[in-house]
Amino acid sequence: MKLQVAKRFFSSVGVKLFLSFWLITITSIAITSAVTYQLAQESIIVPLDHKDIKRLEFIKNKLMSDNPQSIKRVLKRSAERMNAVLFIKHVESGEVLYHHKQFFNPFGTFLKKNDFSNQTTIQFPYFRITGPAHAEVAGQNYQLFIGNKTHHVNFSSIILQLPRWARFIIPIIVSMLLCWLLAKYLTKPVMAIKLAAQKIGDGDYKTRVDKDANREDELGQLARSFNLMAEKLENNIHAHQRLMADVSHELRSPLTRLHITLGLMEKTLPSDEKSQALLERCEREISRLDDMINNVLTLSKQENSIQTLSLQQCNLSKLLVDICDDAKLIANDKRVSISIEIEEDVIIDADEALLAGAVNNVLTNAIKYSEQDKNVLLTLTKQNHNLLVQVIDQGIGVEPAHLSKLFEPFYRVSDARDRESGGTGLGLAIAKQAIDAHKGEISAMNNNLGGLTVEIRLPL
Template sequence: MCSLFCKIFLSFILITLFSSIITLVISLGSQVGPYGKLQSRMELNQVQTLINSLSATGFAVTKIIENGGQEALIGYLQDIETRHYIRIFLLQEDNSNLAGGKLPQGAADLAIFSRDTRDIQYKILQREIIAALPLFTKEGQSMILVGSTARMMPFEIADDKTGNIWQWLMFFRHRFGAPLIIMVLIAWGGCYLLARSLTAPIRNLRKATQQISNGDFSARAEYSSYRKDEIAELSHDFNVMAEQTESLIQSQKRLVRDVSHELRSPLARQNIALELARQRFSEAEPYLARIEKESKRLSELISQLLILTKLEGKIDDFVNEPVSLDKLLREIVQDADFEAANKGKRVEIQNFDEITVTGSEEMLRQALENVIRNGLHYTVNGSAVEISITKGKNDAEIIVRDHGPGVPQEYLEQIFKPLFRVAESRGRDSGGNGVGLAIAKQAILLHGGSIEARNVEQGGLIIEIHLPFNS
């Protein structure tokens, strides 16, 4: 097995070696030796290029002079300057420039020395390189052809910033332009592929983790079967864990569903037996009433559990239709207020905007009714549950506030979990079964919304719901 450490180590080694080989090839191809010889090699190369250009130009100049075409000679020299990026001067026997123009510094002395030695001479100045070539015609006329070209200085500081930048650009353009770009692209490509190879499975693992945290236990981390490193092992172990978790969750839901279904029949028979017992044993009415109360509570709990199990699973018959949210809430508020009047409580509407959302009216009714009835359970006698619905930019905001004891801060998120109970006042004696808010949360989440609870400083609890217009 090739571990992740080995892959990183070997990859960096191979990229470094490959980059070194490319650098060596560039150095050999450009004739760039050690640092101390770089400048001298460049200067000799420039001198040789300039002398070759002067030799070819000198032969043509001699022929033009012998044919007596001075105007053609001047035109030819100007053409050479344009095509070869060098400056050309033709000095007569009195050292006057035939084509006119100012000679480079030291060119006159170099021309005299070349005439005396009857040989090619060159001189390397700070900014340019000049060379002088003696010419002799058939009539015995002696002339000096002087050429000048800019000196390339890759590691010397120029007098001005612009000149320094230009020299560096010229150096890289002529010596390292295309090879340097190729080397950079190869190094970048190698590192990019390495980084992508290492991070792609981690991104897939993170994506699967997020899906599971959102309730999709069928999510799995994707990875290549050819990978045999630690990341592949981690992805495999994660998939095994996710599969076992999904199996446990499904078994738990199936158990709750099956038990709830199995309990419904005995409860129905028990209710029938209660009615028969009332007819025969009237003196046992208080005990029978207690049994009936507990039976109704148990029946309600079973119904709620079955609804919750349905919402937590895959709903194939989900109806997505326009729902008038304000109208639906008014119906729920009217029913809840009528029932709460007997207990000295009431439900008040604070603000109602006309809002239409898309979704399942049955599920939304169940969710909102559970939240409102939850508030009625805990609001104190003589107080009201206040409800408002406000139209936002992209969603509807529903606020339900009661005037009860509130919820400890550490339990605000847990009250939406199935069968969770807060101690003391929010307990079993209040009439709740610990499933209503869980059903509300699942229904809201199925519609792409959100639900949260927070305490009020003056006392009471606020449940805030956000529902998008298009779920």
């Protein structure tokens, strides 16, 4: 179950889009960080500080005018006077002299490991070094550098001061947030269209995608196309419903006249056996047509509109018992018995009338196609989070190729399920619409008794 949920999650377009953007961003950040680290080495070159250069020239002249034994003393005095840190590097040996041990590591090490030919200013976190100024003292070549604490720290200095792991994690978090917002922005209209399509599939043909239809991009075009399709579909459905209502009305008028005519004929025709048989045949056909019209209207209404369920607590066990009692009148005429095996006091929230009609259609169908002196079994059991209602008959069953089509309107199977049964071919289709409205499932299968089993699953 968890594997299926994870698979469904990672197959989402939004997740794929988010992960793709995030992976690209992380890769770019990693490469940029690696290159920047190799080039910058915890420092950046900033515009040359000319004020520091002037101070270096002053110290250089001071140093060259004194004797070589006074180098450290000149460094110390000049540094104290200028409130700066001074470094002097011996060109040949690379040794760095300094007057303050606190600032030798890592800045002294940096000066010792690198060669400098042009004057430049190098910014470290909270510290700046400018140099070199070349000086020759007692025949020895030196490079003089001046360092200053920087109280105003720029953004680059702040970044460089952070630990390496922080400099890597922060961009990842920021990129993740930005990519998530981008993915959400791009997939939100798609999700809105998906929800609207589901509502239309449930029968709410007035549903439209209003907000995203104002966008100017491809998603906005998709939303407008969807709204146009929904509008045309709504008009077609309404036209279909009007047509069905008009046709049914036109059919009922001649049926009513036929009923009246039959009533008059019963009074005028001879009361012989042949005449009565013909009249009864006409009455059955008229009644059958009337039932068919009612069923067509019911099915059309259920298929082409939202089922407004009158949900209330329903004792399903008692409801099934009552349905079986009512069906025994039909079963007795065919010498078919009905038995029930149900759990007691099963309570669900349901539209009792709609659900009763569905079960009654299935049970009546089973009785019609059962052979004489056979039994129809109705069961009710709990399975996980569902209720399972089974109607098991002992007829001749149905070919496997026809099972999935039994719930289609007007679909008939030859042989046992022909028109001699008196049905209209709409009972199971109406039952399916009622079960679908309850978020349930209905299916049919052959059983080992040779007949058909219809299963109804309802969520608890």
